[in-house]
Amino acid sequence: MNEQPIPGSPPAGRAPAQRQPALLDRIGGREVIERIVEAFYDLVEADAELRALFPEDLRAGREKQALFMEQWLGGEPRYSEQYGHPRLRMRHFPFVIDERMAGLWLRHMGEAFRAVGVGEQEMAEVFADLGPLARHMVNAHQDVPRTPLGDVRLT
Ligand code: HEM
Numbered sequence: 001m002n003e004q005p006i007p008g009s010p011p012a013g014r015a016p017a018q019r020q021p022a023l024l025d026r027i028g029g030r031e032v033i034e035r036i037v038e039a040f041y042d043l044v045e046a047d048a049e050l051r052a053l054f055p056e057d058l059r060a061g062r063e064k065q066a067l068f069m070e071q072w073l074g075g076e077p078r079y080s081e082q083y084g085h086p087r088l089r090m091r092h093f094p095f096v097i098d099e100r101m102a103g104l105w106l107r108h109m110g111e112a113f114r115a116v117g118v119g120e121q122e123m124a125e126v127f128a129d130l131g132p133l134a135r136h137m138v139n140a141h142q143d144v145p146r147t148p149l150g151d152v153r154l155t
Contacts, residue, residue, distance in 0.1 A: 022074030027122050030070050037066040039112035050104045053095045060151075073126070084153040089136055094148040098140035106134045 041062050044050050067079040068086060079086060109130065113123055
């Protein structure tokens with residue numbers, strides 16, 4: 001199943017090639033990404049509405065999110081080495097995501113970036129791409145297969 005790119009968005013899972021130096025370094029590297037993801041998941045845990053979409057055990061998702069984010073921001077492709085092609089939209093099919101959920105996700109991610117002190121310029125660059133990517137995950141109105149993929153490696 002191929003994912004259709006949406007206008008104006010980067011291909012899911014890959015950062016635009018023109019980012020020099022890598023946004024990841026400007027943000028503070030892997031360690032800062034891990035703190036962002038921790039902060040994000042704390043916000044998800046405190047949000048009953050969004051929390052309901054997530055599995056009971058958040059540990060695996062937390063780890064994957066950090067690996068993915070690092071890769072997406074120009075770091076080493078550790079996510080893809082372990083799990084294969086991100087195919088993010090497809091991996092989100094088991095979760096019924098509507099516009100409201102995408103908005104909550106983005107709001108919490110924005111708050112997490114701010115909480116660790118990422119600068120406004122870097123925030124603007126990251127969210128110019130994360131916004132369309134989050135909206136691309138909306139699948140509530142589509143008839144998509146909802147069977148969980150688990151840790152299937154997608155090539
Ligand atoms: C739009 C709203 C979104 C919602 C409601 C949402 C929700 C979720 C949920 C419930 C999971 C499963 C977590 C687990 O298995 O523990 C997940 C996984 C994941 N999400 Fe999202 N997500 C959203 C957007 C995004 C975006 C924009 C990105 C990319 C920056 C992203 C990246 C990921 C990654 C990398 C995983 C792990 C996939 C895997 O390998 O299984 N998500 N998401």
